[in-house]
Amino acid sequence: MIVRNKLEELRKERGITQEELAEALEVSRQTISSLEKGRYNPSIILAFKIARYFGKSIEEIFIYEEE
Amino acid sequence: MRVLRKRIIWSTLVAVAGIILLFVGKGGENSFVRGLGAGITAAAIAKLIQYYRIARNPKLLKKFAIEQKEERLIALAEKSGRFTFLLTVVAEFVGIVVLILLDRTEVATVISFVAALQSLVYLISYYYLSKKY
Numbered sequence: 001m002i003v004r005n006k007l008e009e010l011r012k013e014r015g016i017t018q019e020e021l022a023e024a025l026e027v028s029r030q031t032i033s034s035l036e037k038g039r040y041n042p043s044i045i046l047a048f049k050i051a052r053y054f055g056k057s058i059e060e061i062f063i064y065e066e067e
Numbered sequence: 068m069r070v071l072r073k074r075i076i077w078s079t080l081v082a083v084a085g086i087i088l089l090f091v092g093k094g095g096e097n098s099f100v101r102g103l104g105a106g107i108t109a110a111a112i113a114k115l116i117q118y119y120r121i122a123r124n125p126k127l128l129k130k131f132a133i134e135q136k137e138e139r140l141i142a143l144a145e146k147s148g149r150f151t152f153l154l155t156v157v158a159e160f161v162g163i164v165v166l167i168l169l170d171r172t173e174v175a176t177v178i179s180f181v182a183a184l185q186s187l188v189y190l191i192s193y194y195y196l197s198k199k200y
Contacts, residue, residue, distance in 0.1 A: 028130075031139040043138050 002065045008036040010054050010061065025049050068128065070135050075118050082111035152189070156182060 011021050018032040034040035051058045088104030121127045134140060159182040166175035
């Protein structure tokens with residue numbers, strides 16, 4: 001299974017840096033970088049935090065794809 | 068911050084243990100104990116300096132607080148721990164076989180007990196966690 005996300009796209013739309021997003025979500029900048037590159041899948045709690053921050057649903061940000 | 072205070076206390080205890088080893092090794096001719104003591108003390112003091120800097124800098128303190136509950140870092144630590152456990156068990160098994168071949172059965176028995184204890188702790192904690200979650 002693959003989970004893709006639109007995090008980088010949404011972040012750039014908002015015109016914020018990885019550092020600023022990390023601070024808002026209370027995670028490290030490295031975590032934001034890993035999430036954007038698809039190297040790390042967030043927990044459901046972090047996924048909710050991200051969705052709330054961007055005012056979207058989880059499904060609008062994270063796309064689940066079966067291989 | 069509670070976690071930082073705990074870490075400072077722990078590092079202080081490790082530093083004290085290192086100093087004790089350093090002095091114990093100094094009396095005899097055991098340079099290994101002396102070296103171990105010096106190494107432990109140096110590492111603990113380096114950690115204490117790091118914690119002191121964090122405690123005095125609000126920005127670093129906030130970063131430290133985030134890192135403590137950072138899920139990615141927790142996941143990395145768990146993965147690393149699993150790998151370390153596996154590697155340790157394999158190394159113990161190889162060590163036991165080599166020691167038996169070298170006719171050092173006493174040491175092999177001690178390592179066998181350690182390996183058995185490790186496996187037992189793993190099984191008990193696995194059973195406990197499977198009931199809890």
